[in-house]
Amino acid sequence: MTRIDKKPPHSGDGGRTASVTVRGLVKHYGETKALDGVDLDVHEGTVMGVLGPNGAGKTTLVRCLSTLITPDSGTAFVAGYDVAKQPRQLRRVIGLTGQYAAVDEKLSGRENLYMIGRLLDLSRKESRSRADALLERFSLTDAATRPAKTYSGGMRRRLDLAASMIGSPAVLYLDEPTTGLDPRTRNEVWSEVKRMVGDGVTVLLTTQYMEEAEQLADELTVIDRGKVIAGGAIDDLKAKVGGRTLRIRPADPLELRPLAAALDDMGLTGLATSTVDAEAGAVLVPILSDEQLTAVVGAVTARGITIGSIATELPSLDEVFLSITGQKASAPQDDTRTSELEGAAV
Numbered sequence: 563m564t565r566i567d568k569k570p571p572h573s574g575d576g577g578r579t580a581s582v583t584v585r586g587l588v589k590h591y592g593e594t595k596a597l598d599g600v601d602l603d604v605h606e607g608t609v610m611g612v613l614g615p616n617g618a619g620k621t622t623l624v625r626c627l628s629t630l631i632t633p634d635s636g637t638a639f640v641a642g643y644d645v646a647k648q649p650r651q652l653r654r655v656i657g658l659t660g661q662y663a664a665v666d667e668k669l670s671g672r673e674n675l676y677m678i679g680r681l682l683d684l685s686r687k688e689s690r691s692r693a694d695a696l697l698e699r700f701s702l703t704d705a706a707t708r709p710a711k712t713y714s715g716g717m718r719r720r721l722d723l724a725a726s727m728i729g730s731p732a733v734l735y736l737d738e739p740t741t742g743l744d745p746r747t748r749n750e751v752w753s754e755v756k757r758m759v760g761d762g763v764t765v766l767l768t769t770q771y772m773e774e775a776e777q778l779a780d781e782l783t784v785i786d787r788g789k790v791i792a793g794g795a796i797d798d799l800k801a802k803v804g805g806r807t808l809r810i811r812p813a814d815p816l817e818l819r820p821l822a823a824a825l826d827d828m829g830l831t832g833l834a835t836s837t838v839d840a841e842a843g844a845v846l847v848p849i850l851s852d853e854q855l856t857a858v859v860g861a862v863t864a865r866g867i868t869i870g871s872i873a874t875e876l877p878s879l880d881e882v883f884l885s886i887t888g889q890k891a892s893a894p895q896d897d898t899r900t901s902e903l904e905g906a907a908v
């Protein structure tokens with residue numbers, strides 16, 4: 563999908579329009595086109611969710627935008643700086659939490675953060691106070707002096723996030739920040755990300771979890787095989803995919819099953835089978851048009867079933883993803899991937 567931006571794509575001098583502007587980005591690895599002409603705009607102070615199945619090109623995009631790799635063609639500007647021509651300036655305004663943990667295992671949490679502060683040219687004093695403030699903020703003060711190798715997966719991820727915040731970045735890249743985390747830790751990370759966004763940070767977040775996208779992203783870009791295949795606000799995407807779900811509650815709860823059965827053998831063109839939400843006392847059935855809605859209501863009433871309430875719902879983001887990519891979104895799972903060195907703060 564190509565969006566036409568009426569505003570100039572970048573100012574080139576550090577001024578702001580969109581915080582991240584990508585046009586026609588291409589990156590090959592041998593025969594593999596990891597990025598095949600990607601266009602993307604992330605507006606200042608918003609969260610852009612980049613969704614895509616394994617191998618879609620998400621990490622490659624993040625690496626190009628962090629100056630870790632050089633694209634073959636196309637342009638990318640971050641906070642007004644050109645990825646190709648102003649890598650040093652650009653690195654000063656970004657933070658990166660890579661897909662794989664990047665902290666030094668032998669060093670303690672505090673030492674890791676202090677070292678990054680020094681690498682970013684902060685004074686000793688500044689590095690120390692920044693490290694302590696971030697340890698506090700990410701609830702790691704108690705573990706501050708322990709080597710990072712003794713940290714749990716969630717603690718490491720929080721340390722990674724803290725590391726990416728040392729330089730007070732204006733733009734933060736989070737590459738699958740919660741893959742492999744348990745639900746409670748995932749929620750903690752989400753709260754931290756929301757807090758950073760509240761502080762005005764612009765975020766580009768890659769994820770395979772639809773719930774994460776729903777929780778954090780203002781807009782989505784779906785990529786597959788290096789190409790952007792859909793994009794926009796979550797509700798717009800849902801509406802574009804089409805189809806709504808009809809939630810019908812019979813006036814008499816005893817009529818729940820007869821209602822479901824009636825819907826299923828109505829034989830309405832294209833009407834999918836219904837599901838019963840016993841707890842809510844409602845039957846759910848996907849519909850494709852307003853005509854189907856009218857037909858369903860008519861047919862149910864004709865069977866003598868009184869409708870208590872009826873509502874339409876947009877499809878879930880999982881359904882949207884399935885419809886766009888033809889693949890199911892990943893279910894959260896433990897991360898068994900091996901660690902790979904990737905700059906925690908650039």
Ligand SMILES: Nc1ncnc2c1ncn2[C@@H]1O[C@H](COP(=O)(O)OP(=O)(O)OP(=O)(O)O)[C@@H](O)[C@H]1O
Pocket residue numbers: 591594595596614615616617618619620621622623661770
């Ligand atoms: N260093 C590399 N050398 C060769 N091929 C690579 C390299 N990095 C990525 N690729 C290939 O480029 C494509 C995009 O990979 P990328 O890591 O960007 O995908 P991804 O969307 O991040 O996937 P995942 O969800 O698994 O992290 C894949 O086909 C991958 O095999």
Ligand SMILES: [Mg+2]
Pocket residue numbers: 620621622661737
């Ligand atoms: Mg990746």
